[in-house]
Amino acid sequence: MKVSIVGASGYTGVELIRYLSFHKDVEIAQIVSRQFSGKKLSSVFPHFSKTPYEDLIFEEDVDKESFDIYFLCLPHEPSVELVKELTDKGKKVIDLSAAYRIKDIHKYPEYYGFEHRFGELLDRAVYGLPEIFRKDIEKANLVANPGCYPTATLLALYPGIKEEVVVGDTVVVNALSGISGAGRSVKQHFHYPEAYGNAYAYNPTKHRHTPEMEDVIKRVTGKEIKVRFTPHIIPVSRGMISTVVFNTNLRKEQLVELYRLEYRYEPFVRIVPQPPQIKNVVGSNFCDLYVDLDERTGQAVIISAIDNLGKGASSQAVQNMNIMTGLPEDKYLKTLSEISILFP
Template identity: 70%
Template sequence: MAIKVSIVGASGYTGIELLRILNLYKEVELVQIISREFEGKALKEVFPFFISTKFSDIKFDKEPDLDSADIYFLAIPHEPAVELAKKILDKNKKVIDLSAAYRIKNFNAYPEFYGFEHSYKELLDKAVYGLPEIHRDKIKNANLIANPGCYPTATLLALYPALKENIIDSDTIIVNALSGISGAGRGLKQKFHYPEAFSNSFAYNPTKHRHIPEMEDQINQISGKDIKVRFTPHILPVSRGMISTVNFKTNLNKKDLIELYRLEYRYEPFIRFQKTPPEIKYVIGSNYCDIYVDLDERTGYAVVITAIDNLGKGASSQAMQNFNLIVGIEEEKYLKNLSEISIIYP
């Protein structure tokens, strides 16, 4: 029997990426796609590059039918996702939420960083953070998956082995990250228009980015320590892709540091070690995280650099990795060669 799936927010970048990947799945029946903007229009009419896919004739609905699907992907803003996830869970359905609505266990972080009061502390406690390399076993039995943000995915994968083995010798981690423009979503914002962004790069929210509490929440859970993140995000004039450069003090030598990372990730299907700093172009359209580990022996700082696709491993293909775990499909199935699919948008 097919697994029935609904995508709420199917016309945004992450929703489109979910559709691109779901088209590969023989086990899935897509029962509904939601977009208030395109209500009543067929997928192929709005996005012609889907014309030759099995979903081409499905039409956008305005509101989700909470009885029609087994699993709901929420690719909508954070605050409405809080309420919708609760309604879906009350119907005994499963939710993979691509917003930040349930990512942070710290109840008080939401008003400060997201501008709204969270209504469901009990669901926050039950939600599982959907980073398989860290929480695989919990994901398999979860009803509510809080799919990680793109910056936290790139950063936490750069930190996890060091945090797990307690080799970080400071209470502050320094992170500089660069993202493609699609990370800002499809909404119209002047800074991200082509004439503004072309041949340009800039930092934004350098002291209070909303992904900081998400990173620190996971860092503190893994390490058991109150470690702060000095995080500076930047925009790159590319459509998609992300680089995160992470620095932390350690007493480990270079050889042992590299060996620690290779041992921790040796069985991870979507971690690829690189001998030189990774490049965005090699992860575009994929679910891979390319990683480079080094030590600046002059300063004693570890240098760990990761590259991911912010719409892939940073969002939708990671959501599908979580989907595979939840429904009992082989974790790697359909996700190994995503970059070879002809549809890459944007």
């Protein structure tokens, strides 16, 4: 399969190149970056020297005709238009932006600042969280790759909402993310002197990922369950922890068994006996889940850890590609967790 990676010089684009470099069923035929147009991959990212794609040249414009699958690692608004053009040509598209994740078209002006004009295509887009929507992904031509916070949170929440053991209409989520989640663009508060030794919450009452999570919860349960979500930045380059708390009537052993049974056949979800650490998932497509119950308050406490650039973005995109094209879901993904991280 020939693939194009659009926005290939950002963190998620570079991660896609890394993962797909090991994928024997894929040829990376085009990498697009206006910033580095005309330059060799290895001259911009030297860690790709002496790899199969070291001489691949960044291009300025997207070839919309020649390739089988397009990975879009662009900002949300440019993705809206490009997804439409590519799908009209019958291409398979995996969009890593938020442009097609939320089914409610009215949420885009409120949370993303633009009017979404393609409601019919929005309805056809499949949310790319395989553990929930695998059957839909198998038949999809357009997959909206989930955000990193929603991936970590929804995997922690899914068995509870699926089996209706969440009591009440609100879940509380506190999440911690590495700085790479903000992308490669220059911003003062992400400079090393500003970020080192620092941690802070941001957008604590109106984060863009809140409607995405609530949208998926409603699709699974048919209910309006609110997510009380607080994201935080921590001074690490990559990795994410999400702590999900909800009221339940289950005992601890019942809760643990519920999660164990739900995920027993999932190749990339691991139920762990201690609260997870990001160092155990960085560079991989794994989600580590810890399940506990605060018996004093009657609240479930589910903690998940993912790599925000892996299962939260690029490796999950490859997982979706495998599913869309009929390949084994974990092909060339499981072994990569043992390979040293190539990160600029």
